[in-house]
Amino acid sequence: MQTVRWGIMGLGKIARRFAEDLSLTTDNQLVAVASRTRENAQQFAKQYGAKYWFDQFEALACCPEVDIVYIATPHTDHYPLTLLALQQGKHVLCEKPMGINAKEVVAMQQLAAEKRLFLMEALWTRYMPSYQVMLEWLPQIGIIKQLRADFGFAARVSQEHRLMNKAKGGGALLDIGIYPVFLALQVLGIPENISATATLLSSGIDAACQIDFDYPQQGAKALLTCTILQDTASEAVVIGENGNIHMAKPWHSWGAVTLQLTGKPPLTFTPEKRGNGLWLETNAAAQAIRTGKLEEPLMPHAVSLQIAHVLDAIRGQIGLRYSQD
Ligand SMILES: NC(=O)c1ccc[n+]([C@@H]2O[C@H](COP(=O)([O-])OP(=O)(O)OC[C@H]3O[C@@H](n4cnc5c(N)ncnc54)[C@H](OP(=O)(O)O)[C@@H]3O)[C@@H](O)[C@H]2O)c1
Structure with a gap:
């Protein structure tokens, strides 16, 4: 197999x-x-056995021995660095959120399509075993009436950290609110109405968000929360006519998942933890490249764009604007 x-x-x-x-x-x-620094690059290359290290992103983009670039910078750098890598003929696996807004995501995807290069958002949840099991069980619970998903932790970081820094795309929604939003979009689809409120800090970032998606045609609602102020339950539950599926903390990665059908004993799947969980998305991206695909079937461009549009709509409601907007 091609390395x-x-x-x-x-x-x-x-x-x-x-x-x-x-x-x-x-x-x-x-x-x-x-x-950005020689010391970090050198030390990282030594620790993880990389042949080349660079203290400039441009140099890596031009490295002829690289097939695909994994972009792992603060959110605000995803767009310029993805464009840089694509311009130099590299495939890209870009951390979430793909861009700060839908406008950036559109430009990134357009360039990838023009250059006939692979581009994928690294939304690792999509590849986690419990998440796959939840999707398999979903038809059994019948018409979905409610989805609740939460993601919260007390961020013990300095004010300069990317999470707290508006100039680096800081705030709860883009960092962790994206996970409940993704879950609701995949399970229930695009909502007819979105209503959101947030706790904004004096720095201008959102420390917590409460988001409701409304699906009047099927009489369903998604109630989503995220916060960087407290450690929260960080669970998700999908409630249908015939029962529910509960995703235990941390539901976006290695949490167990339980199917509870009315009148039946519960069925639990507990994933066998291996590594950090990022190897699953890595394998998917690598296999797509080997087989000449420009998009990864489980995380195609349309999904990333949909997420970006919905995050834009939520930010519109809570009055959160970044300079990129
Ligand atoms: N942490 C997680 O669990 C996690 C999970 C999933 C996704 N992500 C995503 O991955 C991305 C990075 O998150 P992280 O937690 O790894 O952040 P991080 O620890 O702050 O690392 C980001 C790195 O990007 C580099 N960088 C380039 N430009 C920068 C700038 N202007 N300011 C600060 N750093 C800059 C820095 O590395 P150099 O000093 O080497 O340049 C920095 O160490 C985010 O978009 C996040 O959403 C994180």
Whole structure:
């Protein structure tokens, strides 16, 4: 099988988890890494066995031995760095959210299509075993009436950290609210009405959001919450006519999932944890490239664009604007 040669741009927390997980896959190789600083790039390359390190993102984009670039920078850099990599003929796996807004996502996807290069948003939840089981069980609960999903943690980081910094796309919605939004869109589709409220900090970022999606035609609602102020239950439940599916914390990754049909004993699937969970999306992206696909079937461009449009609509309601808007 053809080995897929990876480069990573932005060497922070998720990049480390990604590099660790690459070693759990076969026929993938970490070839090059790029950081804003020489020290970080050198140290990271040494630790994870990358042949090349760069202290400029442009240099990695031009590295002839790299097939695909994993973009692991703060949200605001996803757009410019994806364009940079695509311009140099590289495929791209870009961290979530793909762009700050739908306008950026459209431009990224247009360039990938023009260049006939692969582009995918790294929404790892889509590839997690419990998530697949939830989707398989879904038809059994009948018409869905309600979905509740929450994601919250107390962010113990400095005011300069990307999560708190508006200039770097900080705030709860784009960082973790994207997961409940994604779940609701996949399970219930595009809502007819969206209503959202948020706790905005003096820095201008949203520390917490409450989002309701309304589906009057099927009499369903999605009640979604996210916060970076407290550790919360971080569970999800999908309630249908015949029962419910409960996704335990952390529902977006390694949590167990339980099917409870009315009058029947519960059935629980507990995933066997392996690595950080990022190797599943990595394998999917690599296989798409090997087989000449420009989109990954489980996470196609249309899904990323839909998410971006809905996040824009929510931000419109809570009055959260970034300079990119
Ligand atoms: N942490 C998670 O669990 C997680 C999970 C899923 C997705 N993600 C996504 O992955 C992305 C990165 O998250 P992270 O938690 O890894 O962030 P992080 O720890 O802050 O790392 C981001 C890295 O990007 C580089 N960078 C480039 N331009 C930067 C700038 N202007 N300001 C600050 N750093 C800059 C830095 O690496 P250099 O110093 O090497 O340049 C920094 O270490 C985010 O978009 C997030 O949504 C994170």
